[in-house]
Amino acid sequence: MTTGRIELGPNGRAVAANVKRLRAARGMSLRALSEALEKAGRGLSQDAINKIENGAKPDAKQIRRVDVDDLVALAVALRVNPSALLLPLTDDPSQTVKITGFGEVGADRAWDWVDGEMPIERIEPGDPTGAILQFQVDARPAGRRMQLGVADG
Numbered sequence: 832m833t834t835g836r837i838e839l840g841p842n843g844r845a846v847a848a849n850v851k852r853l854r855a856a857r858g859m860s861l862r863a864l865s866e867a868l869e870k871a872g873r874g875l876s877q878d879a880i881n882k883i884e885n886g887a888k889p890d891a892k893q894i895r896r897v898d899v900d901d902l903v904a905l906a907v908a909l910r911v912n913p914s915a916l917l918l919p920l921t922d923d924p925s926q927t928v929k930i931t932g933f934g935e936v937g938a939d940r941a942w943d944w945v946d947g948e949m950p951i952e953r954i955e956p957g958d959p960t961g962a963i964l965q966f967q968v969d970a971r972p973a974g975r976r977m978q979l980g981v982a983d984g
Contacts (some may be wrong), residue, residue, distance in 0.1 A: 839886045839894060841929035842917055846897050847886030849916045853909040864908060873904030914945040947971055
């Protein structure tokens with residue numbers, strides 16, 4: 832097995848585009864976002880944020896991948912939930928979204944999955960295997976499962 836540069840996948844590109852979009856929507860400069868992240872305890876320089884945002888461009892050379900802690904801190908600093916950074920901002924079922932490790936799905940299904948509502952894979956009519964229930968049990972803490980109408984178990 833060789834190690835080398837890991838290419839940014841479709842969800843990494845979505846994170847990059849969403850960071851850029853939300854920073855602009857908040858009227859934040861790279862410096863302001865960097866300062867907000869520093870206050871949150873996850874210091875990222877202006878250059879690091881710029882390289883993250885560069886990932887939105889398919890041909891960009893200077894990019895920086897976002898790890899899980901970066902993702903959460905960026906969501907806090909941008910005042911959104913982490914899932915708001917993971918997918919393109921559409922839930923139009925006629926639009927497709929690429930999910931790393933799975934492939935293309937309708938944008939509505941992608942959001943249902945990211946929000947912990949439904950499994951990403953197609954379920955047979957009537958859900959004979961109980962896949963939806965199992966997903967909801969495994970994807971949500973007990974109190975959240977009750978809100979979905981799923982019995983604790």
